[in-house]
Amino acid sequence: MLLKYSPMYQAMHRLDDVLRQSAAYSPYGSEQLLACIALAKLASNQRLGIALDDLLKQSDWSAAKNSGLPSSAIKLLTNLFSTSNRMASEAAVKAFETIEKLSLELRDAPNSAWDVLPYISAADRKTSHSGEFFMAQPVVELMLDMLRGEQGSVWVPFDAGGQIAISAYRRGFHVNTASITGNTSLTAELLFCIETAGVSDERITSEVPRDGNGRPTVSADFVLAVPPTGGHSSSPSWQQWQSTDTGSYDRSEAWAVSELLQRARRRLIVLTSHTWLFSAGQEKRLRQELINSVSPSLESITTLPGGVFSFSNIATAIACFDASKQGAAIRMTNLAKEGDERNLSLLDLVDIGRKMTIGFDGENKISRMISVEEIRDAEYVLLPQRLLGRAMFNGGNTILLGDICTAVRPTTPYKGSDPLRVLELGIPQLRDAKWSAIGDAYPHEPKTINVKPGEKNDVFLRLDDILVSVKGSLGYARLVSSSYGVKAIRAVVSSSCIALRFDRSSQSTSMTPHYLLMYLRSAEGQEQIKSLQVGAAMPHISVQSLLNSVRIPIPTADEIASVHGDFEKLCSLEAQIESLAQDMGSISESRWFVKMA
Incomplete structure (x- = not known):
């Protein structure tokens, strides 16, 4: 250090x-x-x-x-x-x-x-040079640790700053720095110049062998890569590397995983954003292909918190593939959760998670083996926090949220000349985390929105709907009061929220909106909700994931009565606190006030 x-x-x-x-x-x-x-x-x-x-x-x-x-x-x-x-x-x-x-x-x-x-690569230099690309060095070392001390050749096809290549060289590997993008990095050249004092070394090469058609045939025992996030593989420099059976993948991360797997003789280690681990479309097709393969090579996925890249604070993940892997289960490790809960640095996280990530440690709440069947049940999502959360809360005496609720989604704003003007409820009504229902104290909310005349009644909020935030600030929840409804004050949900409408005809007839609200706002409920978070720039939760993943404990009649009692006590205490605050304000303002001229 x-x-x-x-x-x-x-x-x-x-x-x-x-x-x-x-x-x-x-x-x-x-x-x-x-x-x-x-x-x-x-x-x-x-x-x-x-x-x-x-x-x-x-x-x-x-x-x-x-x-x-x-x-x-x-x-x-x-x-x-x-x-x-x-x-x-x-x-x-x-x-x-x-x-x-x-x-x-x-x-x-x-x-x-x-x-x-x-x-x-230090964190305190990130704001100094925003146009440059560096990674947190402990993460680079973790990627190399995943090679488990084995010897062989290394190819680094995506390594903008040269950190992976120089770190692999220091560990004794023969390193090929041939770049798929075709770009050369002065930073990488200088790192090697400093390392070798300008002396050429046969362990470092950028050689690109080609077939009879001039297409690159580079391969290696180990391939380590950090492909660009959010890009496409449409440029000629990328296309010349593409094999005939990867044409269905043109987004950079999915393309890189699919293509590089064929060029890694023993292991592929890829550091990416979370996008390809949960997105629909071609990314989901790739995940299905990986999981349903006759000999699945995906060995582990480890999620890391933001701060790995110098140019962005996006959350990242390391995927490790092993061509000689035995068994189909995959090690899932969520170091991001550990970092959030304990406020640890990346260096501390890597030190804690190294043995878990490589599989030398046993299973615990942030790392365990996940079966192929569990991944299929989760619709092929490969986010560790999603899969670990499902395993933790997938008890026998529970029911899926989607089996007892339907989702009331935001409506599309109407731009015609004859709109119906209604109220919009969202984050402002949730942020203060009150227990009383929305509209009990202040029935008229200020924000309005235009909707289509003759809009279906189902889009308007009604008594006992539970407003839940699913974009930006996640997991806030609150009941809607009788002030709102088709025959009362009409209101719709904002674009950052949905409403959970309780289905009283569901198989769990003992469940109530108040019980459901109390569970969703509990530590366990919040853990389930936030495990579904995706998105780098704007955290959000898929409505379908919320309904199909969150499980609610089925209560007995006694538990329902007890939870309802707790809810009423919370509302009573909240009212007392507000009353006391008003009394305190009145006392403090009763003397020595400013006199107006």
């Missing part, structure tokens, strides 16, 4: 500050920063054949180029140290002093002292 008082940390921190003051500052600051470190490494290893100050005085960078420093990096350094750039001169002097000092301090130091990855 890079210590804050080590020469490397101090040098990089100083260079980060100095380079921002330069008129020659690159918009991708880490490239310029790494170019300075690479120059220091070449000088420290006496690869330049010329003193640093002489190199700068002569403005002749041929020695650096001959020593293995990439041409693009030399261009960045030339701009920084150009004698004609007077505005940059002060920053250049400070940068040179830092480079020279570092090269001397680490002259006889081991190669580990030159490790720059912990600094450039």
